[in-house]
Amino acid sequence: MEQRGRTRLTSGIWARALEQDDKMAIELIDRAVEALGAGVASAVNLLDVEAVIIGGGLGLRMGEPYVKRISKAMKPHLFVDEHPPAIELASLGDLGGALGAALLIKSR
Numbered sequence: 001m002e003q004r005g006r007t008r009l010t011s012g013i014w015a016r017a018l019e020q021d022d023k024m025a026i027e028l029i030d031r032a033v034e035a036l037g038a039g040v041a042s043a044v045n046l047l048d049v050e051a052v053i054i055g056g057g058l059g060l061r062m063g064e065p066y067v068k069r070i071s072k073a074m075k076p077h078l079f080v081d082e083h084p085p086a087i088e089l090a091s092l093g094d095l096g097g098a099l100g101a102a103l104l105i106k107s108r
Contacts, residue, residue, distance in 0.1 A: 037073020
């Protein structure tokens, strides 16, 4: 981060740190996956959704293995685990939220 003059951690910095087996990055991502799993499960328990879409820079950069880890971390926290929701990687990239909002406004 410092070598490239960045003021914040980007998904690219995280990816490079993980590729280089940076112990702190690995530990922090592992903790984040566990926290995301618990958070996603809480939302699923509350809202009873059919699917959860993982997006954002880190989700898109880390890809399907990251999504599978979050899904695995979510399952122990579900109240009803016979039919867990699908956990998918966003396919519209970082602009998915903006595109969805634009479609909502356009349809009015």
